[in-house]
Structure formats: C-alpha cells, structure tokens
Amino acid sequence: xxxxxxxxxxxxxxxxxxxEEDERLIAYIRANGEGCWRSLPxxxxxxxxxxxxxxxxxxxxxPDLKRGNFTEExxxxxxxxxxxxxxKWSLIAARLPGRTDNEIKNYWNTHIKxxxxxxxxxxxxxxxLHEAQANNTISFFKGENKIVEFVxxxxxxxxxxxxxxxxxxxxxxxxxxxxxxEEDDDEKMKWRCPDLNLELSISPPFEKKEDLCDYxxxxxxxxxxxxxxxxxxxxxxxxxxxxxxxxxxxxxxxDYRSLETN
DNA sequence: AAGTAGATCAACCGCCAGCAA
DNA sequence: TTTGCTGGCGGTTGATCTACT
Numbered sequence: 001x002x003x004x005x006x007x008x009x010x011x012x013x014x015x016x017x018x019x020e021e022d023e024r025l026i027a028y029i030r031a032n033g034e035g036c037w038r039s040l041p042x043x044x045x046x047x048x049x050x051x052x053x054x055x056x057x058x059x060x061x062x063p064d065l066k067r068g069n070f071t072e073e074x075x076x077x078x079x080x081x082x083x084x085x086x087x088k089w090s091l092i093a094a095r096l097p098g099r100t101d102n103e104i105k106n107y108w109n110t111h112i113k114x115x116x117x118x119x120x121x122x123x124x125x126x127x128x129l130h131e132a133q134a135n136n137t138i139s140f141f142k143g144e145n146k147i148v149e150f151v152x153x154x155x156x157x158x159x160x161x162x163x164x165x166x167x168x169x170x171x172x173x174x175x176x177x178x179x180x181x182e183e184d185d186d187e188k189m190k191w192r193c194p195d196l197n198l199e200l201s202i203s204p205p206f207e208k209k210e211d212l213c214d215y216x217x218x219x220x221x222x223x224x225x226x227x228x229x230x231x232x233x234x235x236x237x238x239x240x241x242x243x244x245x246x247x248x249x250x251x252x253x254x255d256y257r258s259l260e261t262n
Numbered sequence: 263a264a265g266t267a268g269a270t271c272a273a274c275c276g277c278c279a280g281c282a283a
Numbered sequence: 284t285t286t287g288c289t290g291g292c293g294g295t296t297g298a299t300c301t302a303c304t
Contacts, residue, residue: 014273014274015272015273015274015297015298016272016273016298016299017272017273036289036290037289037290038288038289038290049274050289050290051274051275051289051290051291052273052274054290054291055272055273055274056272056273058291059272059273060272060273087293087294088292088293089292089293090291090292090293101291101292101293102271102272102273102293103271105293105294106270106271106272107270107271109270109271110269110270110271111270
C-alpha cells in the first residue's frame with residue numbers, strides 16, 4: 001500500500017506561482033498568521049498543496065528575506081558552517097539572517113562548490129583535493145552529529161528565550177573551531193573526531209593548553225577563553241562558560257588542528 | 263537571428279521525526 | 284505500542300535565462 005498524498009493532488013495547481021496566488025497567500029498570512037499549512041489553501045482560496053504554500057512563503061514571500069547576491073562574508077560563513085555541519089542547510093540558514101535553506105543549498109551547488117574546487121579544496125570534505133582523491137573512504141568527522149545536535153538544541157532554546165545574550169548577537173557569525181573535553185559531564189558533551197586524518201601538511205602540531213575551558217589555534221596563535229557554545233556562534237547558550245568574550249568572524253577559520261583525536 | 267549548452271533557481275518529491283489519539 | 288497526520292528537511296528536477304557559436 002502506497003503512502004497517502006499530503007493533499008488532494010487532483011485539484012491543485014503546480015508549477016510557478018502567479019502574482020494573484022502570491023497576493024492571496026500574503027494577504028491570508030498577514031491576516032491570520034502562519035497556522036496549519038494543510039488547511040491554509042482552502043481557507044485562503046488557493047488551489048495549492050499546503051506544502052507548496054509553506055515553501056512559497058518561506059522561500060520567497062516572507063517579508064524578512066534578503067534578496068540579492070551573497071556577499072563575500074556570507075560566502076565564507078557558509079563554507080565554514082558547511083565544513084562543520086555538512087548539508088544541514090536549515091541549520092546553516094538559521095545563521096544567515098534573511099537567507100533560506102533552499103537559497104543556500106542552490107548557492108552552494110552552483111557557486112561555492114566551484115569556488116572551493118578552484119581553491120583546490122574538496123567541497124564535500126573541505127580538505128585538499130589531492131588528499132580526497134587519494135582516500136576513497138572519505139567521511140565527515142564523527143563529531144558532526146554531536147555538533148548538529150548541540151546547534152539544534154541551542155536553536156530551540158533560543159526560540160523560546162528572549163533573554164539577553166551572553167555572547168555576541170551579531171549573527172554573521174563567529175564560527176570558530178573548538179576542542180572540548182569535559183571532565184565532569186562527558187556523556188553530554190565529550191566528543192572527539194577520531195577519524196580525522198591530522199597528518200596534514202598545513203598542520204602544525206597540536207598544542208595542549210591546560211586550565212582553559214576552550215581555545216583554538218588560529219594562524220599559529222592561541223585564542224583563549226571561548227566556550228564551546230560561543231565558538232559555535234550559538235546565542236544565549238546554557239553551555240556558555242566564557243562570559244561572552246567573542247571574536248569576530250573575520251578572524252575565525254575552520255581549523256581541524258584544534259580537534260583532538262584518539 | 264537561430265540553435266545549443268551550460269547555469270541558475272523555484273518548486274516538487276519523498277523521507278523522517280514529532281506528536282496526538 | 285501502534286497508527287496516522289503534519290511540518291520540516293534535503294535531494295532532485297525542469298523551466299527559464301544567459302552566453303556562446
């Protein structure tokens with residue numbers, strides 16, 4: 001038995017939206033807010049699937065969308081976030097105000113992939129192309145799920161919290177690489193990246209600094225004092241331990257050197 | 263001007279997680 | 284615990300645009 005359709009397909013329009021449909025959808029959401037997408041088409045007199053309405057609103061009609069070309073800063077932020085989160089477009093989009101997951105996904109596939117390849121970087125692994133080709137079993141590092149879970153959790157928390165931030169609220173963020181080894185709460189936060197090959201020509205040796213909640217190494221310089229959550233660029237984090245000392249994105253680089261391996 | 267190839271991006275599809283009954 | 288519904292997500296498609304011959 002097949003899956004039942006999300007809505008009545010026989011009487012719905014498909015393809016590009018007309019101006020009139022857009023206007024109806026905007027008018028309805030302005031008047032009633034984003035409610036139940038399934039019932040919205042009928043309520044708004046639209047011959048569209050609820051999913052289609054949601055997509056149209058989120059990706060195109062929402063008033064807070066930023067249209068136009070991506071800036072160089074946005075490019076770099078996307079690259080950094082992708083290197084950390086993988087193809088989690090919605091999480092990446094959450095850190096680029098006014099951009100949608102669909103937009104970023106398209107932009108990645110049409111522009112950034114090529115840009116990285118031209119730099120000699122494998123867009124899938126963010127490692128030098130010749131290494132990626134030499135290694136047939138490329139995998140994203142195993143810490144990814146922990147990171148994604150953490151970011152999702154903090155995003156959810158921030159949605160329901162309007163309290164002041166312990167960290168910078170500038171969301172063109174500050175994604176820095178971190179290392180984390182919690183001695184007292186290891187089930188919750190301890191993670192490693194054991195399958196990362198750190199024998200990289202670009203990598204100076206890992207240098208351990210004691211008695212700091214976190215740090216990373218940037219261009220050979222130790223950046224001290226950032227907690228795990230701040231290095232993720234997560235606002236209002238319950239995990240924040242550093243008190244919000246924050247470094248600008250312009251200084252942030254994804255640097256696997258600081259990820260300890262076992 | 264016409265044809266073609268490549269690039270772009272809006273929209274669709276199917277899967278999955280969360281939730282309620 | 285199971286089932287069905289819904290919203291959300293990522294992958295993919297295909298219509299349209301642009302550059303080139």
